[in-house]
Structure formats: structure tokens, C-alpha cells
Amino acid sequence: MGEIVDLKRRDFLKTASAVAVGAGLASSGAFGLSAYEDAEELKAEKERQIKNAKYTPTFCGMCVNMCGFIARNVDGKIKKLDPNPLFTKSRSFACARGNAGIASAYDPDRAKMGQPLIRVGKRGEGKFKKVSWEEAYEFIRQKMVKILEEEKDNRSAIAFGAGAGAEEPLFATFKDGVGSANFVDHFTTCFAPAFLANKLTFGSWGSADFEKSKYVLMLGANRAEAIVTPDTLDLFRKSHKRGAKIVYVDVRYTNTAAQADEFIPIKPGTDLALLLAMIHETINKGYHKTPYKAQYLQQYAKPEDLQELEAYFTSGEGAKYTPEWAEKITEIPANTIRRITKEFSDAAEKYQGAANCYRSRKSTWYYQDFEFRRAQAIFNSLHGCVNRPGGILLNHGLKAEKYEYEDFPIYDNAKSRIDVGTIEPNTYPLINPQKGSWQLFRDKVLEVNTKWRKGEKLKENEYPVRGMFIYRENPIQSVPGREKTEQMFDTMDLVVVIDILPNDTAMYADVILPDTVYLERTSPLKSFGTLREPMIGARWATAKPLYKTKPLYYIMKELSEKIEKDLANITFKYTWDEDELGVPYPKGFDLTKYLNEDFSLNEEKVKKDYPANVAEAIIKHASEDDLDIETFKISNAFEKTPEEFNREVMKDLYGEEAAKILETYGVYWPGIEKVIKAGLIDPKYKTFKKDVKNKNELIYSLYKKYCTLPEDYCIIKKNGPFINLKLGNIDGKKFKNPYTGQFVTLKGFPAWRDDLFVEPDTKKGEKRLVIGRHGYFTQSSHPNNYLLLDLMNYNYIWINDKVAKKMGLKFKDEVELTNRQGAKVKGKVYPTKRIREDTIFIATGLGSQSKYFTLGYDNGVSQAQIAENRVDPIIGAASMNETIVTIKKV
Numbered sequence: 001m002g003e004i005v006d007l008k009r010r011d012f013l014k015t016a017s018a019v020a021v022g023a024g025l026a027s028s029g030a031f032g033l034s035a036y037e038d039a040e041e042l043k044a045e046k047e048r049q050i051k052n053a054k055y056t057p058t059f060c061g062m063c064v065n066m067c068g069f070i071a072r073n074v075d076g077k078i079k080k081l082d083p084n085p086l087f088t089k090s091r092s093f094a095c096a097r098g099n100a101g102i103a104s105a106y107d108p109d110r111a112k113m114g115q116p117l118i119r120v121g122k123r124g125e126g127k128f129k130k131v132s133w134e135e136a137y138e139f140i141r142q143k144m145v146k147i148l149e150e151e152k153d154n155r156s157a158i159a160f161g162a163g164a165g166a167e168e169p170l171f172a173t174f175k176d177g178v179g180s181a182n183f184v185d186h187f188t189t190c191f192a193p194a195f196l197a198n199k200l201t202f203g204s205w206g207s208a209d210f211e212k213s214k215y216v217l218m219l220g221a222n223r224a225e226a227i228v229t230p231d232t233l234d235l236f237r238k239s240h241k242r243g244a245k246i247v248y249v250d251v252r253y254t255n256t257a258a259q260a261d262e263f264i265p266i267k268p269g270t271d272l273a274l275l276l277a278m279i280h281e282t283i284n285k286g287y288h289k290t291p292y293k294a295q296y297l298q299q300y301a302k303p304e305d306l307q308e309l310e311a312y313f314t315s316g317e318g319a320k321y322t323p324e325w326a327e328k329i330t331e332i333p334a335n336t337i338r339r340i341t342k343e344f345s346d347a348a349e350k351y352q353g354a355a356n357c358y359r360s361r362k363s364t365w366y367y368q369d370f371e372f373r374r375a376q377a378i379f380n381s382l383h384g385c386v387n388r389p390g391g392i393l394l395n396h397g398l399k400a401e402k403y404e405y406e407d408f409p410i411y412d413n414a415k416s417r418i419d420v421g422t423i424e425p426n427t428y429p430l431i432n433p434q435k436g437s438w439q440l441f442r443d444k445v446l447e448v449n450t451k452w453r454k455g456e457k458l459k460e461n462e463y464p465v466r467g468m469f470i471y472r473e474n475p476i477q478s479v480p481g482r483e484k485t486e487q488m489f490d491t492m493d494l495v496v497v498i499d500i501l502p503n504d505t506a507m508y509a510d511v512i513l514p515d516t517v518y519l520e521r522t523s524p525l526k527s528f529g530t531l532r533e534p535m536i537g538a539r540w541a542t543a544k545p546l547y548k549t550k551p552l553y554y555i556m557k558e559l560s561e562k563i564e565k566d567l568a569n570i571t572f573k574y575t576w577d578e579d580e581l582g583v584p585y586p587k588g589f590d591l592t593k594y595l596n597e598d599f600s601l602n603e604e605k606v607k608k609d610y611p612a613n614v615a616e617a618i619i620k621h622a623s624e625d626d627l628d629i630e631t632f633k634i635s636n637a638f639e640k641t642p643e644e645f646n647r648e649v650m651k652d653l654y655g656e657e658a659a660k661i662l663e664t665y666g667v668y669w670p671g672i673e674k675v676i677k678a679g680l681i682d683p684k685y686k687t688f689k690k691d692v693k694n695k696n697e698l699i700y701s702l703y704k705k706y707c708t709l710p711e712d713y714c715i716i717k718k719n720g721p722f723i724n725l726k727l728g729n730i731d732g733k734k735f736k737n738p739y740t741g742q743f744v745t746l747k748g749f750p751a752w753r754d755d756l757f758v759e760p761d762t763k764k765g766e767k768r769l770v771i772g773r774h775g776y777f778t779q780s781s782h783p784n785n786y787l788l789l790d791l792m793n794y795n796y797i798w799i800n801d802k803v804a805k806k807m808g809l810k811f812k813d814e815v816e817l818t819n820r821q822g823a824k825v826k827g828k829v830y831p832t833k834r835i836r837e838d839t840i841f842i843a844t845g846l847g848s849q850s851k852y853f854t855l856g857y858d859n860g861v862s863q864a865q866i867a868e869n870r871v872d873p874i875i876g877a878a879s880m881n882e883t884i885v886t887i888k889k890v
Contacts, residue, residue, distance in 0.1 A: 049074040055686050056542040057084055057666020059526075061518025062097040062104070063778040064164050065090070065229045066526065068667060069098065070686045071519060071542035078102055078519055078543050085687055085699055086667045086675070088533030091230045092699060096776055100787035104500070105517040105543070109784055109854055112502050114547030117512040123490055124507050126852055133550070136511055137562040143494040143510070145566045147466045153574035155179035155414035158494075159445070159465050161438075163472040163781070166523035166539060167552045169403040170638075171471045171498075174556040176404075177634030178567070179411035182418055182465060186779070188437045189478060192877040194359045196430060197373035200730075202386050202723045204394040204716070205359075207531055210235040212390035214242070214354045215347035217340065219249045219271050219376075221360030224256040226773035245347070247340055249274070249332075251770055252798060252841055253834035264340070268768045268839055268881060269366045270330040273752050275357075275375035276318065277326030277334075278341045279382065283313045287345035288382040292352050296384035300718060305725035309378070312749050321752065329752075348383035354390025355383060365881040367738065368757070370430070370874045371750040374727070378750070381723045387715065395714040397529030398536050398669070401649045405637030409628065412575050419444050419876075421461040426734035426743055428876045437876030438479045439869060442488050449491035467494035471552065472515070476504040477780035477848055477862060480878055481869035483823070498555060501784060502852040514549040521551035522642045525649060525662065533703050534714050535669040538646055538662050557638035565592040568599070568632035575627060581617040586610060589618070591629075599633035671706040725749075735873045746874070756873075760884045762838050767799075769817070769883040770841045771863050777845025780864075783856030784848070795860040796830035798841035799887070804831035807889055814890040817861075819868050819883050826890060827861040840885070842866075 054073040059066045068087025072080040081101055083092040116136035121127025131139075144158065151157040159182035160175040162168050168185075175183055187195075195205050210216065211234040223232045236259045239246055248260035249271070257263040266274065282288055288297060297306055312318040323334035330337075348355040357380050359373065366372070377386075385391030415421070419436040422444055431437055445465045451457075452464040468489070476485045482504075489495050489508040497509035506512050523539040545551070550558075569591040576585040594602045601622045607615045622629040640648065650659035654668065661676065662668045665686055675681065680692055680702070688695045704711075731748035740755050760766035773779075774795070776788045797815065809815065812828045817840075827842070835841055846860030863880065870882040 049079060053079070055684060056540050057087075057664075057686055058519060058539045058542050059084075059087070059166075059537045059666065060098045060101060061165060061539075062101050062782065063227065065227065066166065066528070066537070067093060067095070067098055067229070068537060069094065069101075070666075073543055076543065078105055082687065084666055085695065086665055086672065086681070087537060088535045088667070088669065088699060088703055089230075089528045089530045089537065092695065093230045093233070095228045096788065096791060097778065097782070100782070100785050101517075101519060103785045103787040104782065105519050105546070107501060107784055107786070109501055109852065110514075110517075110546060110549075112852060113500065113506070113512055113514045114549065115514060116548075117509075117514075119510050123495075124486065126502075126507055128512065133548070133558070136513060137559055140494065140496060140511055140559065141563045141566060143467065144563055145570065147493055148567065148570050151463070151466070153411065153413040153570050154463055155411045156181045156416070156418065157464060157466050159183070159418075159441075159468040161185065161468060161470045161473050161475060163474075163779075165472055166518075166526055167472070167521075169524055170552050170556050170642075171469075173403065173405050173637045174560060174634075175469075176408050177560060177564075177637055179408070179414050181414055181416055182436075182441070183434065184436055184438050184441050185473070186438075186478075187432065187435045188439070188872075188875070188877040189364055189480075189779075189880075191361050192364060192432070192875050193369040193872060194361075194373045194376075196432075196875060197370055198359060198377050198392075200724065200727055201374065201377035202381065202392075202394070206386070206392040206394045207231075207529075208356055208358055209354075209390050209393050209531055210356070211238070211531070212242075212354055213239075213356045214244045214351045214390060215344055215356070216244065216246045217249070217344055217355075217357045218246065218256065218260070219266075219274070219358070219360070220251070220365070220772075221358050222250065222254045222256045222772060224259050225254055225775050227361065228775045245343065247343075251836055251839050264332055264336060265836065267329070267331045268770055268836070269368070269757055270326075271366075272368045272372035272375060272750065273321070273326045273329040274332060274337065275372060275379055276321040276750065276752055277323045277330075277337050278344075279375060279379055280313050280318060280321040281323060281338055281341040282345065282379070282382050283310055285342075287341070287349075290345070290349045292349050293382070293384045296353065296388075297382070297723075300386075300721055301381065301723045301725055302721045305723075309725045309749060317747075317751060318749065329757075345383060348385055348391075351390060353384040353386075353388025355385050356380070356391050357385070359392075364872070364877045364879065367870070367872060367879050367882055368753065369872060369877065369879065371752075374750040378725055381725060386723060387718055393531055393714070394716045394718070395529045395531055395534075396716055397527035397534045397714070399653055400525060400527035400536050401653075403524035403642070403645055407631055407636070408634065409571075409631045411571060413571075415463055416461065417441075418448065418461075418463065418465055422448075422459070424736070427736045428871075428874065429730065429733040429735055429746065430874050431876040437871065438475060439481065439871050439878055440876050442475070442479065442481070442485055443869075446484055446488040446491060449488070453491060464491075466492055467496075468492060469496045469498070470505055470509075471498045472781075474499075474503045474505045474780040476508060477783075477850075477864050478844075479864055480867035480880055480883075481821075482849075482862065482864035484869065485864070498552065500549070502850055503780070503783075504848055504850045507850055507852065513555055514547065515555070516545040516549045516551045519543055520545040520549070521553070522646070524642050525646045529714055531714055532711070533669065533699075533707070534709065535667055536650070536662065538666050540643075540663070540666060551642075553638065553642055557635055560635035560638060564599075564632065564634045565595055567634075568592075568595070568629060571632065572621065572627065572629070576621060581621055583614050583617045586614050586618065591622075594618075595629070599630045601629060669703070670708040671703075674706040675702050738870065738873050744873075758882075758884070760838055765886050766884050767803075767838060767840045767887060768881065769819070769866065769885050770839055771867060771880045771883075772841060772843055774843040774845060777843070779844055780848070781845075783846055783859070784853045786855055789855055789859070792846075793859055794828065795843040795846040797827045797861060798835045799829050799831055800835050800837040800839075801831040801833050803837050804829060807887070809889060816888045816890050817866055817885045818888070819866055819885050821868050823866055823868070825861055825866040840887070 067090030068084030847862030
């Protein structure tokens, strides 16, 4: 039996303190050196490190933006991350999160998961035993075999969840090899409503072209705080130089509001009403009929859609959506609504679509989000801002293959998704059939597994989901309704977490497989469809993995090799057709004994061990015309390492020289060869040489000078109508109002519904809780990062200072929040004038309840604990801001 480890925080703190004391003595000035001598030694040591270091290109794994870096490795340890100047997507930019990647690699708590662990205590208790990789794989194999044998080869009895990242294709490949229909990711806790509304309206999500926009209207999109990237800098740094105006609408005064030209406060949950009024104003004032826009709509919108939209907002239901109507709901003056609509219209006309009603990345806010995002897409379309410079560009990147495998078998007994397959008729009409909904999936699995364990009869399409693999995702800390997520895992027989730190979800695992940090692995290459500088980027391993961790590629490959024969044996048994094959399934037959290493059937051995008619049936069932058993070797999908894959793809698509450039510099775009040959880049340091001037801006001019692609390569050409102002495919579909329980009919155009808007009862002390992102933390991924915690170590509860004064609250006073579903959480307040009296705000990313984090434990409010379990009735997305709380001073 492996060593038992009890991941207790206090024991680790003692060890960490001792290490810190030792480190402090070694680096102090206690040996008699003067300040000058000490500085000289440090300088000499730094010069030595720079000279002798190894410089490796990579791209960031701290958020989905994936900016390019050059890692400096000194004596086997990463010492610094510098922006990759040739990585056009990030343009020599590095944010706080990107710089803090080093802290992820050397987080002291990584040691707790330095080798595979198997749970020996209760889930959540934190008691595990250290085991070898082989022992961990064998534990998983036995559990999977038991589950799939008892479920008669229903592969969907094993579910999969993953966060976004460059490795997701590797994890998805393993999921496809197992054959499950149940996969959930961050989609419905992120931007599902905005993505789907825009895709249905004009076929793509697209990208905001801030660099050339002349007017930007932002509704709750807090770019200056939430995600600071090069395009965020485009928005603020150069907007006034090009005569642009930024108007920001939000429930609180943020850093984005401070950077904007105008801030407009709005009542929470009423963004849809504002957009409907702006569309009403546009149509009734004829702003969409100005010369440029009239021509644009004639070319790109269906004329019948435009006619119906005009009728809807002039004589139909939409005729009531006047600015005066919206003023009563939003508390924005009607004249302000009229003015900003006219300003937006004038800019779009004058600059031919260079205006942008910006679609934020996180839009899972309210029950009416999908309709709000539909209205936003229509508004941008009416003003000719879709697929236009300065507006929304429907862009694509350079050609690059994806790391995926297409020769997997189809598993006959795998059932359909548990959430999509069991939803009531006329509910969640637009739920994603591949990704479903995290909350609906979780709630349904908990319900069905509970019934199954009690021996109750299951309904049609219901089945137990008895196992789950989780990679780079922390649903216990990110999905609203934390307690239900914990309960769901408690009903499962196998929970496997692949991650780098002992986060909240890892504590509920049966097996923890320790992943490498992104800096320690090579990832499949990625094509970045940036607006004007498309490129291919590669992440190369910049240091050896610490402890006994392994990159995901090797985990998936080795686990596949461990389980593939047994899983093939189960399918062989449960697809045996006695009528077709002429004999019953051979009692005690074990296919694994007759498979060669390449998964070909050892026919001679079969004939030797079984009568002729039985042997003939076995051979027939395994043949290419029947089961095609060789396709069940799921490890075939991992034949190429990411390094081999990257080199082969680049060589096949762009040639040998391109492959070498990607390997050396971590980036490729057609023409980059000329930049390198011009001698501007130092081949050792992978950066511009010392004597090169204007380094931060140089990449722009070099790309324009040397790139061989057409300037508008990224913009997808549209020759005819591609904008659907009316969504006929959802017109007439029904959804269930979560407040009234009544069925509501969707229309071809967005509509405001009073019965989907509930306000807090301020007389009872209720407040609406608004949840938002912060630029230092990505959802729940970095609560223990010591560099980021040095910048922000607590997500205080924003509360209006007048309300705080009435309650006798001062800065850092502790309060207890209680939501309508009975969940409670404690936190410290930040009284401020910059938020409405009926609203409070918390940032995501903090408040982890994993007691095994040295730094990140309980430092703030957890969104998963306090956000009500509310689900968008159309898509199934998390409606986190539909949370009403009461506040009590502690």
C-alpha cells in the first residue's frame, strides 16, 4: 500500500515556513557584504544567467487569450517570461496573469500532487495514498470495466468535463475513444448566449475590431479590468487619437467607466430593454436607411426579414419599445437613449460600419440574455457594422490541422446525452446538443443517480452516469450550486481529476493524475485568426516536469493502452448477435487473450481453442465487415507526440523551413522568413537585437512589409445575404418561464418579458448580486498564485456607501449573504459610491474552499457557493446575476 498523505494545510505551513527561513538566510546580507558589493554580485550573477540561459518559445496558459512568450531557463528553472515579439496575436504584450505563469509552475502546493493519488478517506476529506502511475491506471481500468460491464457497454455512463485550452483536443480525443456522449465544458458558464445569438444572426462569433472603431458602445463589458489584452489596449490607448468615442453602460463605476468618454448607469438586468429601444429608435427615425446602410442591408440582409423587422417595431409588438418605455425599466433617460443611438448611427454611416456595440466575452448574466444578445446582433447589423473594419469582423486564421482522430468505432450501446435526452418537451429549445449545460447535466445526473442507487425505476432515456474525468476544470468552485456539484460526485463510482493543484474539485476525486504546468509541456500547434495578422503558434516545453507529473498527452496515451483491450472485450460481448452469427455468445470468452498488439485477431489461436462454428462466428464478429475490432485500439489516436504532430503539419502545409521557424521562434506566418533573414532577431534570445529601435511597435510595420498574405486575408468574404434579422428557425418554439412555470412562445424577433424580470425587494433589505471577472484571475484557475495574490488577495463585496452607513458597515467589516435558495456565505465589504443601492458586486476567482491551498483557502467569496442555481430557459446557460440576497452584519 502506498504512503498515506493527509493534505492538511497546517502541516504544510510548518514545512513551508521552514523552507522560507532557510531560503531567507541563504540570500540575506548576513555575510558581511556591503550594499555595493552585494549589488555587483547580483549584477554579475544576472549577466551570467542571461548569457548561459536557454530561451524557448511558448504561449501562455493562464487564460484563453494565449499570448506568446519566450521563457528564460537558467540551470533547469524558469526565471523569466518575456513577450515573444514575433507573436502577432499578442504584439509584445504581457499582462499580470501572463507574467504570473512562473508562480503556477513553482506553486508550493504542487508538491502535494507531485505523483498520482488514490482517495482513502471520504470525498472532500483530503485523504489520499501516493501510488505509482501504473497503480493509478490499474485502479481506473478496474473501475471503468466494472461500470461498463454492468451498464452493458453504455459508454455514456462515463462523462467528461474540460476547461478551454490548447490541450483540449487531446482530452476530447480520449473522450471520443471511450465513446461517451456526455461532455461539458465552460461554455454555459461563460458566453453561450452571446455566441449562439451572433452565430444564428450572421453565422459567426467574429471579433471586435477595436483598432479601427470610431464609436464603441459597451454594455457591462469591463475590458479595462476583466481581460487586459492587446485588443483592450487598442480600445483605450489609441481611441482618442483616431477620434473615437467610448460609451460605457454598467451597474457600477469600473475602471472601464473611468477610461470611457461617457459612463451611463443602468438598472441590473435591463440591457435588453435598452437595446430594444435603440432598435426602435433606429427604425422609426430611419437611421438604417442612410446611404451607406441602405446599400449594406440591401446587399447582406434578406429583404423580407428587414420588412418584417420594420413592421414589428412600427406597428407590431415592438412598437411599444420606445425610449420612454425603456426609461421606466432601465432608469436611463429617454433623451440619453435617443442621443447615443443617433451618435452610433452617425458614426456607422460616416465611417461605413466602423462602430461597435460590443459583445462581451462573459454574458451568462440574466434569464433574458439570449434575447439581449439577439437584439445586440440586430442593432449591429442594422447599422452596417458586421464584417466591416472597425465593427465586427468574421475572421479566420491560417490553415492548420487539429489534433484529432476520426477512425474510432461507433459504439452501438452508447446512449444519448443525459441532459439533452431527458429534458421536458418545450424546454431549453436551443440547448447545445454536443456540450449541453453544466447545471442541467449536474442536476440530472444527481437526480438519476440518486434514484438508481435507491433502486427506483428510471424513466425513458435515463441512466446512471457513474464516472467522470475532469481535466483543467474546477466545477465545484465555478458552477452555481456548489453543494449539488459535490453531491453529484458523491453518487459516482469513479471520479478522475487531471490537474496541477489540489483545488476544490480534486478533493472529490477517487484518483488524481498530476498534470504538468503549460510551461513544462509541448502542446499541439494552434492557428490564431487575429484580425489583421493571422499566425500559427506553438507551445514548446520550456522546462522538465517537476516531481512525477506527466503531460496530458502521455496520460491519455498510456491510459488508452491500459484500458483499450478490456473495453473492446465489453463491446464485443454486448454487440454479439446470436441470430446473425448463428451461435450463442461463447461462455467465458475473453477477447483480450486473442488480440495481438496491433488489435488484429489471432485467428489461429481462436480456431485452436473453440469449435469450428464458434471460431467462425468470433472471427466474423471481429472482422472489418462487422465490428472491425482493429478500430478499437484507441491508443492509435496518440500515435504522434505533439512535437511530431507540429513538425509534420508544418512541413506538409508550409514546408521544411516553416517547420524549423515554428520550432525555433514559436510562431509562423507567411513572410516571417524575410524578417529573420533581415537580421533583426537575435537567434539565441528570440527577440529583437539591442540596437533595433521602436521594438514594441516594430512588429506592425514588419508584418505589413514582409507578410505575403493579402491585407484582408482574415476577413471572410460575403457576396450575398448572410444576415438573419429574423430567426425563423426559432419562431414559434416554446420555453418554460422559470418563475411562473408557464410556457412562453419565442418569436422571430427579440421581446422583453416582464415576468422574467424580478427585482430585489429593497424594503426587505434584498440586493441583486452581480458577479464579474477580474483581470488577475481566470474563473477559478489561480486562487493560489502567489504573484497574483500579491496584487489582489480578496474579492471584497462592493456595497453602496449609503446602504453601508445605514447598516453600520465599514470597510472590511464582515457580513453574511443569504440567497433565496438558502445558501449562505460570509465576506468583507467595500463601501463605495460607485455602485447602485439595490446592487452588490463580487469578482470571480477567489474564495476557494479547498483547505489544501496554502494561500488560496477561504480568501474571499466563492461564486459557486452564493450564486443561485438559475438557468437560462432558452439555452441552459448559468444566469448567475439572477441571484437576490439579503445581507446581515456578522
